[in-house]
Amino acid sequence: MPVRATQRGENRTPLSGSYDAIICGASFAGLAVARELAGARRADGSSARVLMLDRYEIGERQTSACGIPTVWLEAMDLMDSHRQTFHQLVVHTPGHTHAWPLPWSLSTFDYRELCNLLFERSDCGFETAKVNCRSGDTVHTDRGDVSAPLIVDCLGWRRVLAGGQSFQPPDAPLSRGLEVHPGGKGDELEIWIDKRYVPAGYGWSFPAHDELRIGVGSFDPRFHVKEPTVRLADDLGSDPEGYQGNWIPHELRDATEDGIFFAGDSAGHCLPLTAEGIRTAFYFGIVCGRELRAVIAGERSREEALRSYAAYNDAHEWKFRWMLRAQRLVPRLRPRALRGVVVAMTLKRLVDWSFLHYLRIAPPDIVSAAPAPPPPVRRRRPERVAA
Numbered sequence: 001m002p003v004r005a006t007q008r009g010e011n012r013t014p015l016s017g018s019y020d021a022i023i024c025g026a027s028f029a030g031l032a033v034a035r036e037l038a039g040a041r042r043a044d045g046s047s048a049r050v051l052m053l054d055r056y057e058i059g060e061r062q063t064s065a066c067g068i069p070t071v072w073l074e075a076m077d078l079m080d081s082h083r084q085t086f087h088q089l090v091v092h093t094p095g096h097t098h099a100w101p102l103p104w105s106l107s108t109f110d111y112r113e114l115c116n117l118l119f120e121r122s123d124c125g126f127e128t129a130k131v132n133c134r135s136g137d138t139v140h141t142d143r144g145d146v147s148a149p150l151i152v153d154c155l156g157w158r159r160v161l162a163g164g165q166s167f168q169p170p171d172a173p174l175s176r177g178l179e180v181h182p183g184g185k186g187d188e189l190e191i192w193i194d195k196r197y198v199p200a201g202y203g204w205s206f207p208a209h210d211e212l213r214i215g216v217g218s219f220d221p222r223f224h225v226k227e228p229t230v231r232l233a234d235d236l237g238s239d240p241e242g243y244q245g246n247w248i249p250h251e252l253r254d255a256t257e258d259g260i261f262f263a264g265d266s267a268g269h270c271l272p273l274t275a276e277g278i279r280t281a282f283y284f285g286i287v288c289g290r291e292l293r294a295v296i297a298g299e300r301s302r303e304e305a306l307r308s309y310a311a312y313n314d315a316h317e318w319k320f321r322w323m324l325r326a327q328r329l330v331p332r333l334r335p336r337a338l339r340g341v342v343v344a345m346t347l348k349r350l351v352d353w354s355f356l357h358y359l360r361i362a363p364p365d366i367v368s369a370a371p372a373p374p375p376p377v378r379r380r381r382p383e384r385v386a387a
């Protein structure tokens with residue numbers, strides 16, 4: 001079991017030291033990276049020193065409605081955090097309701113339980129500290145400086161460890177989402193594509209056994225989602241309590257920058273249109289973690305790992321681009337056309353085709369797939385000997 005330090009009050013001790021890898025952010029992406037580094041060894045056979053940092057304790061602050069394809073929960077062996085499973089998606093448009101029979105089910109889970117399960121299976125150290133910035137291989141936190149040749153930013157959309165231009169709403173490609181978590185029960189996973197709640201985006205109700213996660217997401221960061229979230233909860237007969245919200249990136253970004261690896265929202269890995277970002281944070285976190293493991297083991301250089309991870313990320317760019325196109329198109333559809341699409345998706349062949357393609361953007365097979373082989377060693381051309 002990993003040992004946790006207490007960092008509250010007078011026990012909030014200064015932080016320092018050098019590590020093989022530092023994972024900044026202990027939510028979906030960070031914990032997926034940590035999972036891949038469990039038991040990692042250096043080239044000399046000694047255990048790797050890996051540190052994970054987050055401003056909150058593991059699982060303390062829920063960052064999503066926690067809906068995910070069930071196959072992903074199973075593949076990651078996280079069913080102990082499972083709450084409820086849904087085999088269809090109920091879609092409401094103005095005046096109409098249709099059910100899409102899904103080819104794979106979606107499940108809700110408990111955030112704290114899932115994070116703790118993942119953390120228990122890692123063997124990295126963990127410290128609560130606010131990450132402020134970075135210079136070179138050193139991460140500056142509110143408790144002091146720590147350094148490592150391998151640093152991963154899993155800190156969410158702010159991409160704290162990147163330098164460069166500011167990336168702020170409302171000008172950055174960010175959606176916004178807010179939800180409430182009233183107690184209650186429900187049998188259906190429901191979404192509302194209805195301009196009365198949000199001109200571009202959707203509302204949702206995700207039941208999770210004894211609580212509902214009711215929210216509204218807007219693709220337009222200028223549109224305020226608090227009033228429609230409260231209204232949707234009210235329309236569903238629930239009290240708006242337990243607010244949780246954030247900005248959600250809807251454009252893929254570079255997965256490496258200035259020697260740093262990025263995974264999850266910090267790399268824009270949340271999918272446009274659906275704002276589904278948990279399995280993609282797992283997916284890219286796993287790939288990133290395997291790269292780091294190979295570097296620690298001396299099987300490849302940091303530069304090779306940076307190149308390989310960046311190339312893997314870029315190979316997915318066209319999928320994210322298509323999802324973004326759909327995100328831009330759907331709000332422009334006239335009510336009749338929108339209803340036509342929603343009705344068409346009740347056809348099994350069409351819903352199977354589209355949802356199976358959608359799952360393949362970040363399929364769960366990656367969890368059990370063998371790590372990618374190290375890239376071929378580039379041999380330097382022999383220097384010419386002057387005659």
Ligand SMILES: Cc1cc2nc3c(=O)[nH]c(=O)nc-3n(C[C@H](O)[C@H](O)[C@H](O)COP(=O)(O)OP(=O)(O)OC[C@H]3O[C@@H](n4cnc5c(N)ncnc54)[C@H](O)[C@@H]3O)c2cc1C
Nearest residue numbers: 025027028029055064065066067131177264265276277278
């Ligand atoms: C309202 C809402 C509902 C959503 N529902 C779903 C859903 O049902 N299914 C789905 O797939 N996606 C959903 N998403 C999207 C999903 O939540 C994100 O894509 C996902 O959380 C990204 O994971 P991550 O690990 O990259 O970042 P995050 O989950 O945002 O985690 C970032 C971590 O970094 C820490 N951190 C941030 N800054 C600092 C700092 N300076 N110092 C130290 N620590 C820091 C945070 O405490 C946090 O633990 C939802 C988003 C919103 C806003």
